[in-house]
Amino acid sequence: MENEKEFLRSHNIKPSIQRIMVLRFLRMNPLHPTAEEVYQGLINEIPTLSRTTIYNTLNFFAEKGLVKVLNLGHNETRYDLNTDEHVHFKCIKCGRIYDLYLSCNLPQKGDVVDGHIITEREVLLKGICRICKGKKGGDDEVQV
Amino acid sequence: MENEKEFLRSHNIKPSIQRIMVLRFLRMNPLHPTAEEVYQGLINEIPTLSRTTIYNTLNFFAEKGLVKVLNLGHNETRYDLNTDEHVHFKCIKCGRIYDLYLSCNLPQKGDVVDGHIITEREVLLKGICRICKGKKGGDDEVQV
DNA sequence: ATCATTGCAAACACTTTGCATACGC
């Protein structure tokens, strides 16, 4: 795992303590956290931290290509540091999100389809995850 | 094109004038409108129409499997009456959304991957559309 | 008469903006 400061600099991002901590949090929590989860995860370590800074930082990271912004439905904006091509699976019962590494014949970055240049792709599968599958009916459950 | 009342009834939806009009609007505007666009498109015909009813109706339609809810980023919830398996392409310059019919080897409804049961899938490609491609730099442009 | 749908107003959640303060080179 590369040094955080160097990693930020290599993406043309001036390192600040907040930015370093957000990056560290994303690295330690690769489960596509929301902005709020990043905030909650850091507020104890940086008591003066503001949500504005989280949003600023995550948007800035996205702009610089460091994170990918995921829209997984229901105004659920999540941030993914993992830029490998992969697919997301979201459980409609518990809300858990899984990374799946499936080979896929969809057009890739740089391909042209119907005259459109593809620069990004996002695949979202939904269903019942292996954990919820085992359980009988009942209500939704909070994500772990 | 099937009769609207019958179509609603066949999906266990009691037809009301608002529901019929929303369905008609979706059929005449297959460009994945937002709730606001549906509202704007109907407010002249039904002056007493409320946004609440649009949201109620669209959510009800989604629940009954009549429309698919698309999350295309940036809190952009759109509604798609077209339930054929297809892929969406969104232009990052002008915001236009295109339907693409690509064959795709991704898991389908009913497949099981890593123990997860797939019930739905959504593929979003992003990039520069064929219209914007031709244009030189400059700013974004409103969707037609 | 009963039950479902509509629609207003208010509440809500999430995100962005304006601006003053603090920080780093």
Next chain:
DNA sequence: GCGTATGCAAAGTGTTTGCAATGAT
């Protein structure tokens, strides 16, 4: 000291909720 980052408070946006009025059978 100057340019940038931070953080508070407020505004903005899109959506949902509570509830009274209306409509359908």
